[in-house]
Amino acid sequence: MAKDVIVTGVERFFEEDEIIVSKTDLKGRITYCNDVFLRIAGYTEKECLGQPHSVIRHPEMPRCIFDLLWEHIQDGREIFAYVMNRCKNGDHYWVQAHVTPSRDRSSTIVGYHSNRRVPDRHVLENTIMPLYAELLAEERQHGNRKSGLQASKQRVDDMLAERGMPYDEFIACL
Template structure:
């Protein structure tokens, strides 16, 4: 597979938002399983996805600090719910929220992650997109440390951490987050 990343276009990928996108990765984020919804929405074939790093879908509008926080939590065995803007093979975007099942070896070390991704209501995107834009701006000028500091201060002002912030945004839109 080519290492060339798709050029983002400002066009949302139309998909059946009642469906759940699923994929499984190993402990370092290499794709080991994708469902048909994942294939359809991402516009990649199964063969193009298998064995690739999951960040093949990373949209440049996503701040690095969100993925650092996500992976820091997953590697500790903690579920992490993130709102993510993904990039399709043709450069379109789609917003999802993640929820993970974490598989561990006998010693409790995470060995793989099964991600279930659902659509994100537009009012949540309207809150998250400007935050992510600011985080990218902070990362560009001050690096990850400054981005992390900005995110923590933003979330403290909202009265919690990233997960509680996301859960509140989603539950305010009628999304059931009780199983998280």
Template sequence: MTYKGLSKKDAPKNIKNIEKALNENDFIVSKTDLNGKIIYCNEIFTAMAGYPATDLIGANHNIIRHPDMPKVAFKILWDLLKAKKEFFGFVKNLSADGSYYWVFAYITPDFDTNNNVISYTSVRRQASPSAVQTIIPIYKLLIDAEKSGGIKASQAVLDDFLVQKNLSYDEFVINLQKGMQL
């Protein structure tokens, strides 16, 4: 029997402006197949997401995607993973009860002995509060660009921002997580 899990249509519609806090020493861990379907999740993930593991296993990871997240962030994520590279980034996730939580995500491809990607592992930790305050208006700009010109417009806004800061995407997010003012 194949379990299909929850889908994006099962995500909460009643979104609340209530933030859940991840503890400083907590790590959320999940593993997905090549299509983003969850094949493993730890207890901290189930607690923060608000779903039992039995509902999360088989569900697409986007079940917890908050609408405040720009689509370009996930384009960057998937472009890097498909190129067999790791991803770092700030993600606002949606809980089953409509609340949200911020994480600093590290996602990496998992390889077999022939260097073929067989799955993806994501480890998330508490996002730096100063980083979240910096990233919120940037994400709003990216979403606004997406509304008027799609992901390409959003990517152009992000690229221009990074050029102005003279930083690569990775340098930008890692420096933010370290608490550096940019």
């Protein structure tokens, strides 16, 4: 996996009837990825398995969204989120992700499962992209990453409080 974070600004697309699927262990290391994942992200299965799922994390994704995602799934809840992922060559692609905990027969969380579909372009361009740009700007204006993360999380909390709804409801209403 490439260690340098390269971004090209080129967006890739996948078909409406395709689903990107991946599974991870409890630490977020990839244990499964389907052919659509591999084709869009530009990796081989050998390159992906055992690697942190964050290998496809795009540097222009607000950290607070991933923090919120991890909060939900580690607490045993599912979450829907719009995410911009980075391809191996630096291109990017947008998804609407549905991430759920995977459980064993005794209901213990043993990993995580994510299905990603083509996002609603209108919602993406008119709501998500402007929101994420604002959150990312907030994160970057602070002296350290932790302060930036806390400030952007507060912006999300304030926005949700203003709308009088939890994150899940906000995403469902878009």
